[in-house]
Amino acid sequence: MTSDRPTATEPLPGAAGDIVIAAENVTLSLGRGDARVDILKGVDLRVAAGERLAILGPSGSGKSSLMAVLSGLEQASGGRIMVAGADMTGLGEDGLAEARRGRIGIVLQxxxxxxxxxxxxxxxxxLELAGHPDPLRAARDELEAVGLAQRTGHYPAQLSGGEQQRVALARALGPRPRILFADEPTGNLDAATGETIVALMFRRLQETGATLVLITHDSGLAARCDRIITMRDGRIVSDSPVERAADRVPA
Structure with missing residues (x-):
């Protein structure tokens, strides 16, 4: 029986150098036979270290599913995936959990x-799972960095939605992952609180040097990134850099 996993002499294209995500012909299907649903249909993607990538698309386009397989929350049905130096192709649940540890941070809606x-x-x-020598001290530092130095002893039910998302951001970035995946991180917040969280997230990314993969339906939020891909029906239908005012050449 043959395997689709790359060998030592067959590296995944784009998996070296400053590329932190390299995905080739990635598919995801659920169910079998007549009940089978193809969610991702042969996705190819490369993301450079330090890049801010936004993934746009309507509900059901596959954007959250793509994030799930790239971040190791879901096993892809086919294709090859290399993320932050870890070959995630064909890994089971335990293997994916190990591959995520210390490499990937995740913030959800x-x-x-x-x-x-x-x-x-x-x-x-x-932080403890990642082997940090003093996880409690590091956690205090992370909470201070997101403005929650006075809330360390509070339970989630005692925190506002914005404060809970700050904790989630501190938790995701604490182990200094190479990549932060954020799926609609302001979806449960009001506009003003969401704007505060977005500004904080981008500031912390600048400070930690993590790459960002942002899932959003908000084109304005996507425009803050370096590059936008658009998904539709399980496929990437457009991929372009963000044009900023300072980059425009006068006619």
Whole structure:
């Protein structure tokens, strides 16, 4: 039986140098037979280190599913994936969890904080799993960096939505991952709070040097990134750099 996994003499194209995400012909299908649904249909993607990439698309276009397979939350049905130096092709649940550790941070629309843990404990857990020598001290530093130095002992239910997302951001960036995946990070927040979180996220990315993959339906938010891809029906239909005012050449 043959395998689609790249060998030592067959590197995944774009998997070296300053490329932190290299995906080739990635597919994702759910169900079998007549009930089978093809969600991703042969996606190719390269993302450079330090890049801010936005993925736009209507509901059901496959953008969140693409993030799930690239971040290791979901196993792709086919294709090859290299993320932050880890070959994620064909890995099972345990292998994907190990590949994510220390390499990938994730912020979701639903904050997914552990309700029985304080803000400090929520941030400290991934630091401890990543082998940090003093996770509680590092967690305090991360919470201070997102403006929550006075809320470390509070539980998620005692925090506002904006504060919970700050904790989620601190938790994601604490282990200094090479890549931050953010799926509609302001979706559960009001406009003013969402703007504050976005500004904070971009500032922390600048400080930590992490690459950003942002899933959003907001074209204005996408325009803050370096590059925008648009998905439709499980495929990438456009891929272009963001044109900023300073980049425009007068006619």
């Amino acid at each position: 639903a904050f997914h904080l552990i309700p029985t843990m304080t803000a400090l404990e929520n941030v400290a857990v991934p």
